[in-house]
Amino acid sequence: MSNISKEDYLRVIYKGLEESRMVNPTLVAEHLNISNAAVTDMLKKLTKEKYVSYTPYKGIQLLEKGKMEAIKLVRRHRIWETFLFKVIGLPWYKIDQEAENLEHSSSDELIDRLEVILNYPEFDPHGHPIPRKDGRIPKQKKCISLDRLGIGKVSAIQKVNDHSEELLMFLYKSGLVINKKLKVTEKREFDNSIVVLVDNKELVLSEKISKNIFVEDMR
């Protein structure tokens, strides 16, 4: 009947790979707030049904079938996020959670209508690419995480990780939104925090925060 659970696994795996991290059962378990044993169980099913391939300690890969499913889900998720933000007016930091619920309960026809209403958006409000109906992914500018931007360098925010409401709320209040220009004015060796200049204001960002912000790589 309902595939909500399976879809959630695929989304987490897809987003993990998208961030080019190695995706292992532990990571999935943490993201879904379930036990490792549950992930082992589901990976067996997903493997048998040819959604993923998986080598213990080496990571999970999406097979063609799984990738297609995941892309369709991510498309639904990001179109909803964009719609909730632009048309409904929900705040930036609430749309991920809401979209996570809606993504499992919408027909393709509805999603396509939303896409038309939004005039075929390429990126969601966090800067993530929205897969097209045919599965193609809009090309993004080359990015690096903010912690790797050199001192004195200026760049613009391209995307931010959207999984923590607290982070997004902080970023929003600090004006660290998509396309915002910023300059790194200081790097502190001790804790890897950095100081950036945004809207003529200085902001101190911890390493954990700067690693969740991605700026254009100008080289």
Add this chain to the structure above:
Amino acid sequence: MSNISKEDYLRVIYKGLEESRMVNPTLVAEHLNISNAAVTDMLKKLTKEKYVSYTPYKGIQLLEKGKMEAIKLVRRHRIWETFLFKVIGLPWYKIDQEAENLEHSSSDELIDRLEVILNYPEFDPHGHPIPRKDGRIPKQKKCISLDRLGIGKVSAIQKVNDHSEELLMFLYKSGLVINKKLKVTEKREFDNSIVVLVDNKELVLSEKISKNIFVEDMR
């Protein structure tokens, strides 16, 4: 965790009572496409948790707690239907199914935003009242089902049952939409079909169809 199933039972019970039919396990089973035994099971749970009271062969009643839950769900359902129809532009006969999925996956905050965008609608596209946030139900004009409208009488469609896509598609194509005026020109004893005049066209309606259309009772 997820309450989708429980909510569905409550919606069916609520809508059954709204149509002033006696609601028994068999009716619920038919509407949800599950076995009677499953309904018996769930009724036990719902009874234990004080959502409903139930006397075999006498019907199911909603208790305060169950009524509140059901009204909240019906509110979500009908606000979604209205939004899908008016803002998204989905066809009349598809919105019920789509709303049935979305109703379980939206926060109160989202629903309230939709309500604002729609400017506090009182009735959904099928003419059903949309419960307010405080639980109050907009008052409807007194209705009778079309099969009970006397010959020669003129009236306007107030609401239609929305559970069959086929029925709604037929009504839509025939111009039998909300507020449409019609006149009964003939009643056929043999099969209880009737002939109505709509937009200067004559239409033959079977008893089954006319029983699913409700017109203002002018007396």
Add this chain to the structure above:
DNA sequence: AGATTAATTTAAGTTAACTTAAACATTTTT
């Protein structure tokens, strides 16, 4: 009233998706 029909419940079983606790395997550190 007794027979027939319809509605309901019980019994037993299935499946998906989890859990905890313990065992096992691999990688990393010393």
Add this chain to the structure above:
DNA sequence: AAAAATGTTTAAGTTAACTTAAATTAATCT
């Protein structure tokens, strides 16, 4: 090369929500 830490699987059990088949109960018909 051990030891320790980390990651993974197994085993056993739980829960919700269903199923079919058989038994029971109530309502309706003759």
